[in-house]
Amino acid sequence: MPQPIVAANGHDTRPKVLVPEKLSPDGLALLQASLEVHERQGLSADELLTIVGDYDAIIVRSETKCTASLLKAGKKLRVVARAGVGVDNVDLDAATKLGIIVVNSPQGNINAAAEHTIALLMAVARNIGAASLSLKGGKWERSKLVGIEVKGKTLGILGLGKVGLTVARAAGGLGMKLLAFDPYANPALAAAANVEIVPTMDELFETAEFLTIHTPMIASTKGLIGTAELSKMKPTARVLNVARGGIVDEVALLAALEDGTIAGAGIDVWTSEPPKPGDTASRLIDHPKVVATPHLGASTHEAQENVSIDVCEQVLSILSGQLPRSAVNAPIILPEEYRTLRPFVVLLEKMGSLYTQHFSPSNTAQQLRTTFDLTYEGTLASANTTKPLFAALVKGLLSPISSSDSLNINIVNAELVAKERGILINESRSRDQVEQEGYSASVTLKARLDPRSPSASRVLRGDPFDANASGAGRRKKIEDQVITGFISHNTPYISRLGRFNTSFVPEGTMLLCRNYDEPGKIGIVGAKLGKSGVNIRSMTVAPIETSATPSEDAGMAAGDGQREALMILGLDRAVSDDVRKSLIGEEGMLEASVVVL
Numbered sequence: 001m002p003q004p005i006v007a008a009n010g011h012d013t014r015p016k017v018l019v020p021e022k023l024s025p026d027g028l029a030l031l032q033a034s035l036e037v038h039e040r041q042g043l044s045a046d047e048l049l050t051i052v053g054d055y056d057a058i059i060v061r062s063e064t065k066c067t068a069s070l071l072k073a074g075k076k077l078r079v080v081a082r083a084g085v086g087v088d089n090v091d092l093d094a095a096t097k098l099g100i101i102v103v104n105s106p107q108g109n110i111n112a113a114a115e116h117t118i119a120l121l122m123a124v125a126r127n128i129g130a131a132s133l134s135l136k137g138g139k140w141e142r143s144k145l146v147g148i149e150v151k152g153k154t155l156g157i158l159g160l161g162k163v164g165l166t167v168a169r170a171a172g173g174l175g176m177k178l179l180a181f182d183p184y185a186n187p188a189l190a191a192a193a194n195v196e197i198v199p200t201m202d203e204l205f206e207t208a209e210f211l212t213i214h215t216p217m218i219a220s221t222k223g224l225i226g227t228a229e230l231s232k233m234k235p236t237a238r239v240l241n242v243a244r245g246g247i248v249d250e251v252a253l254l255a256a257l258e259d260g261t262i263a264g265a266g267i268d269v270w271t272s273e274p275p276k277p278g279d280t281a282s283r284l285i286d287h288p289k290v291v292a293t294p295h296l297g298a299s300t301h302e303a304q305e306n307v308s309i310d311v312c313e314q315v316l317s318i319l320s321g322q323l324p325r326s327a328v329n330a331p332i333i334l335p336e337e338y339r340t341l342r343p344f345v346v347l348l349e350k351m352g353s354l355y356t357q358h359f360s361p362s363n364t365a366q367q368l369r370t371t372f373d374l375t376y377e378g379t380l381a382s383a384n385t386t387k388p389l390f391a392a393l394v395k396g397l398l399s400p401i402s403s404s405d406s407l408n409i410n411i412v413n414a415e416l417v418a419k420e421r422g423i424l425i426n427e428s429r430s431r432d433q434v435e436q437e438g439y440s441a442s443v444t445l446k447a448r449l450d451p452r453s454p455s456a457s458r459v460l461r462g463d464p465f466d467a468n469a470s471g472a473g474r475r476k477k478i479e480d481q482v483i484t485g486f487i488s489h490n491t492p493y494i495s496r497l498g499r500f501n502t503s504f505v506p507e508g509t510m511l512l513c514r515n516y517d518e519p520g521k522i523g524i525v526g527a528k529l530g531k532s533g534v535n536i537r538s539m540t541v542a543p544i545e546t547s548a549t550p551s552e553d554a555g556m557a558a559g560d561g562q563r564e565a566l567m568i569l570g571l572d573r574a575v576s577d578d579v580r581k582s583l584i585g586e587e588g589m590l591e592a593s594v595v596v597l
């Protein structure tokens with residue numbers, strides 16, 4: 001949980017949450033201890049745009065339009081929380097691109113929406129709206145307001161998801177016959193609720209005495225019910241919409257009511273909310289055959305408490321570095337799964353960063369354009385998801401060459417970002433036992449020739465060393481660009497770097513020197529570093545019997561079969577590039593790179 005932090009100047013530096021709509025205080029109370037919560041109802045779109053940049057999270061209902069420009073203006077935004085189900089007011093593509101997690105509350109108001117649908121069903125069947133108005137107007141019109149019973153009538157359900165099924169169960173209790181059209185319906189759940197799934201939408205339109213809509217508002221459902229569909233319905237039929245305005249075309253619905261194509265409608269949601277005076281929605285609201293409510297489906301105390309607590313808990317999770325339970329634009333990862341993966345997330349980020357700094361420092365943020373094989377070995381091969389590891393690797397690869405504020409990479413946008421930067425990562429699993437030295441899982445990152453550029457076969461990439469150095473100091477084959485890491489006692493280790501088997505903790509500033517395995521090399525490096533005021537904190541030497549031959553490995557003098565060693569030094573401060581270069585000039589020193597991990 002984020003802790004309250006007060007800066008030296010006394011200002012509150014807790015993460016900030018903007019709440020521009022009415023949210024139940026039950027959830028907000030959870031935030032108040034560790035976050036700065038600003039409830040600002042009634043802001044215009046422009047005002048919102050001006051202030052959103054100050055906030056780490058925004059919690060909305062259906063009124064706030066989280067457009068691409070609003071999300072872009074939210075420079076610090078890490079989460080958009082929708083206290084409800086429908087996320088059609090959030091530009092999900094833009095959020096994903098920006099690495100902003102969008103969460104919702106998929107269960108909290110389902111019952112409320114279903115009960116509201118039943119309320120409209122009964123109100124439409126029994127003329128409740130008109131009767132109430134008439135009586136309040138001093139009239140007593142019993143014979144004019146005779147209704148119909150729903151018992152024995154057919155309810156057609158378009159969209160048999162959570163709300164649709166809950167409506168079905170309640171309507172079944174009222175003795176209705178239940179039909180549904182939903183290409184993705186769960187047949188077992190449908191059968192258990194006595195719902196017959198029909199193969200075509202037309203069958204629903206033709207048979208239903210009441211048609212109720214419970215699909216989300218997405219491109220394929222916008223205007224799903226128009227003049228053609230309404231004309232297939234019985235003249236006695238009534239339409240209910242507690243899903244979203246615009247799924248039923250309002251102009252077509254008004255015409256169908258006026259010319260008697262259908263008998264009535266119960267509508268909770270509108271194309272434009274609130275409807276503007278004089279527009280079609282307003283004419284529908286005034287229509288005597290319509291029972292209208294102002295988007296009240298989720299407006300019960302119970303539902304508002306549920307959704308508020310649900311999304312506030314998720315905001316807290318995300319702002320404290322955990323994963324939410326209902327991310328709309330990210331994979332669902334169970335907390336216990338994430339706990340197991342967490343040390344490897346740290347390892348993968350370090351491996352990515354080590355790769356770029358050691359093997360590929362001349363690349364730019366725009367294009368890393370490399371193909372990698374990433375293999376999860378041992379027990380890690382059975383992980384349900386590797387998304388957080390993938391994201392950590394992409395972040396690590398790019399962090400040394402991107403400014404940190406442009407680098408909001410997480411499970412939401414990692415794949416997109418990798419694609420944009422030309423990075424191809426092939427993930428695979430190897431169940432071979434890696435039980436040794438107290439660890440049972442490891443990860444290997446291997447660069448390989450980019451199949452996208454055939455000419456790459458002779459291109460030697462990633463010279464981490466001095467391009468002016470001659471002979472052995474010059475270049476490294478892409479096949480040698482391998483890093484293996486493992487976790488022991490929650491600490492990340494590198495066990496292979498290039499051709500060297502080693503074991504070191506990738507942390508802080510490190511100097512990596514390849515040299516002939518001869519006496520005196522450590523002394524030379526130590527003296528040079530000491531002269532420039534740099535202390536050595538740790539040291540590991542990894543020897544190798546080199547296998548390179550001059551013909552295979554252009555520019556490498558190691559083909560003479562001389563033993564090489566990789567010296568890995570942990571340093572207490574940064575090393576200037578001049579000092580690094582001066583090391584390569586020394587007798588038997590082949591390469592030197594500095595990495596910060």
Ligand SMILES: NC(=O)C1=CN([C@@H]2O[C@H](COP(=O)(O)OP(=O)(O)OC[C@H]3O[C@@H](n4cnc5c(N)ncnc54)[C@H](O)[C@@H]3O)[C@@H](O)[C@H]2O)C=CC1
Nearest residue numbers: 085086113159160161162163182184215216242243297298
């Ligand atoms: N009026 C209000 O206050 C409330 C409105 N809602 C609305 O209800 C919608 C549904 O909510 P849930 O049931 O929780 O969603 P859900 O995702 O559980 O169910 C939606 C169902 O619609 C189906 N579907 C999608 N396209 C379809 C199509 N072209 N034809 C037939 N079926 C299709 C899906 O397969 C899915 O089973 C939400 O998206 C939201 O817009 C939800 C809560 C409150």
Ligand SMILES: O=C(O)C(=O)COP(=O)(O)O
Nearest residue numbers: 061062083084085086298
């Ligand atoms: O949850 C939904 O999809 C709703 O439509 C509820 O909207 P609201 O939060 O009441 O503005």
